[in-house]
Amino acid sequence: MKRIIYLLLIIVMPICALANDEANVLLKKGNDQYAKGQYKEAITTYQKIVDDGHQSALVYYNLGNAYFKNEDVPSALLYYEKAHKLSPGDEDINFNIQFANQKTTDKIEAGTEFFITKWWHSFILRFSLTTLSVLTILLIIAGSALLIVYRFTNSVSIKKWSFYSALVVLLLGFASMFVASRQDQYFDAHHGAIIFSTSVNVKSAPTLNAKNLFLIHDGTKVEILEDNNGWMKIRLASGNEGWINASDAKEI
DSSP: HHHHHHHHHHGGGGGTOOOOOHHHHHHHHHHHHHTTTTTHHHHHHHHHHHHHHHOOOOHHHHHHHHHTTTTOOHHHHHHHHHHHHHTTHHHHHHHHHHHHHHHHHHOOOOOOOOHHHHHHHHHHHSSOHHHHHHHHHHHHHHHHHHHHHHHHHOHHHHHHHHHHHHHHHHHHHHHHHHHHHHHHHHHHSSOEEEEOSEEEEEEEESTTTTTTTEETTOOHHHHEEEETTEEEEEEOTTTEEEEEGGGGGEEO
């Protein structure tokens, strides 16, 4: 519980991440460069915001767009996926991920997911972690305020109303916190990466002499299962697994 509360407080901070003047100036500059078709310059500007420590779905999304316009599909997908982690329910981000994937060499069909699991994942990814965090904090504050009213009012009717209202509001607050924790665990369990090398032979073991299992290409998203001395054990959406050199991919 302490970890989740700490996480919620940390996640709320990106609301103010672009509040300082320098970040706002850089964001506007990058947007102007992008609008003028100066995609390389926009990439440099957006990257400066990221390098300064700002985590923002908007900046990641804009950076992904600039890379896509610059015909760098792997980098575009990397930043679209970073934006997706911060705002998984954003339709524009999800559309651009699908669109950019059409430009990759590998067309990998995902395995069939049990419908209840699919529904649950869709539910917990409907809102961003920031939204859930803010909602949780507001609901808990509102519930606490109602309990204060219950404690100090002399009216019986108001006591009843404030008490039961506080229970409902606090229950919703803890439900929001629960969904936020499930979303956090989902992304922890689905630790992904994007292939950046033009082509990669996936090995049966973390050694150069191991058997080649299959070939994948730049832009392909993989799930990281294990790290071992510069090697990654990866899984494709289709379920195929194997080992690649860690330098062939960039973690999302």
